[in-house]
Amino acid sequence: MTSVTVRVPAKVNLQLAVGPRRDDGYHDLVNVFQAVSLFDEVTATTGPGAGGPLTSGDVTASVVVEGEAADQVPLDATNLAVRAAFAVGARAGRPVDVALRIRKAIPVAGGMAGGSADAAAALVACDELWGLALPRDELMDIAADLGSDVPFALLGGTAVGTGRGERLTSLAGGGEYHWVFALADGGLSTAKVYAECDRLREATGEPAAWPEASARLLAALEAADAKELGESLTNDLQPAAVLLHRPLSRTLAAGREYGALGALVSGSGPTCAFLAGSADHARELALALDVAGVCRATVTARGPVPGATVIGATA
Ligand code: C5P
Structure with missing residues (x-):
């Protein structure tokens, strides 16, 4: 090649x-x-x-x-x-x-x-x-x-x-999910967000529990139930990411207000992810977030999709 x-x-x-x-x-x-x-x-x-x-x-x-x-x-x-x-x-x-x-x-x-x-x-x-x-x-x-x-x-x-x-x-479960991503101004360092999560836990004296998969979330995926999935989305890094990037609380609230089935910070942020009920719903939700001016830009996407794939090769 x-x-x-x-x-x-x-x-x-x-x-x-x-x-x-x-x-x-x-x-x-x-x-x-x-x-x-x-x-x-x-x-x-x-x-x-x-x-x-x-x-x-x-x-x-x-x-x-x-x-x-x-x-x-x-x-x-x-x-x-x-x-x-x-x-x-x-x-x-x-x-x-x-x-x-x-x-x-x-x-x-x-x-x-x-x-x-x-x-x-x-x-x-x-x-x-x-x-x-x-x-x-x-x-x-x-x-x-x-x-x-x-x-x-x-x-x-x-x-x-x-x-x-x-x-x-x-995870084998079927189903197709429709997402809206609200992109933020600037980025967040993953290491800093984990460090902030540790600091918050120390400050509140709340020990970190051993992480367990959510049975409700796995059942929602198995049943390909988007509404149930939306209600079971969780991210332990979210409080730290929101503290480091305060406008995210407004972005998340706006998505919920405009009917997202679920809303959370994606990973260590600052992108926010919103689950929609259909491709049309995702487009409407993205437009509403754009008009509300609560993020830099929105993109819609569906999941799940395959991992890294060769799409072209020249001999
Ligand atoms: O593995 P990766 O280089 O993507 O991780 C980036 C940073 O995120 C690490 O340096 C670490 O601070 C934090 N991290 C962590 N625990 C994990 C994954 C990442 O603390 N399980």
Whole structure:
């Protein structure tokens, strides 16, 4: 192959139960993810690209980023897609190079795992580009090393994540769900939101419970009951995200007022997610939020959708 393009979805958390802080600084979670139809695209091409060359061992990579808030994505070796290319290239057993082009639609630092999605897409694209055919388990292990949400971006669908979110079990339930996402001005650092969650718990003296999957939420998914699902959405990071980004309380209240079946901060925020009853309802709700001026922009999406998928390749 000389060029491979991979499409990768954003995620929304249907439940994010955050346990106590572990000795390694992470938190044990129960994280029910759903992949939604808001996609980034990553193209991996052999040879030097427009970006500055970055090297790690025998791997040379470059990266350029276009689209939604592209200027906020790092172009150095901290870029998660570049780190993914380095990790896959280290298994090639020969010198390899790649030029990565990322087309962003997923908000940057928005709580929708955009960086993790790009890493997952780069993993799949580089594996294909270099003809490595790494086993799925190995790609999943590399993904987990790159970040807690990267394995889910490979898997897609709806799944429960445990550990720091990286140990996944797919949920089979049928149904299609319609979402509205209210994008905020600016982003929130995931690490800062977890730290704020810890601080709030210390301040209130409320110990963090061991995280458990919500039986009501799992039953709603099993029954493909959107109304019931809307009522069982929960996110333990929400109070911390709202404290760090106060306008979110108004955004969430507006969505509920305009008839969302459920409203919550997506992951560590600041994107807010609203469950709608149908595609039409989602469009109406998005328009109402736009007109109310309670967010920077809205997008509608459906879920679940598959994880990182090759959509084009040139021999
Ligand atoms: O794994 P990832 O790099 O995506 O995590 C970003 C940050 O989010 C971590 O550095 C940590 O502060 C926080 N985090 C956590 N517990 C998790 C997942 C992430 O505290 N289970």
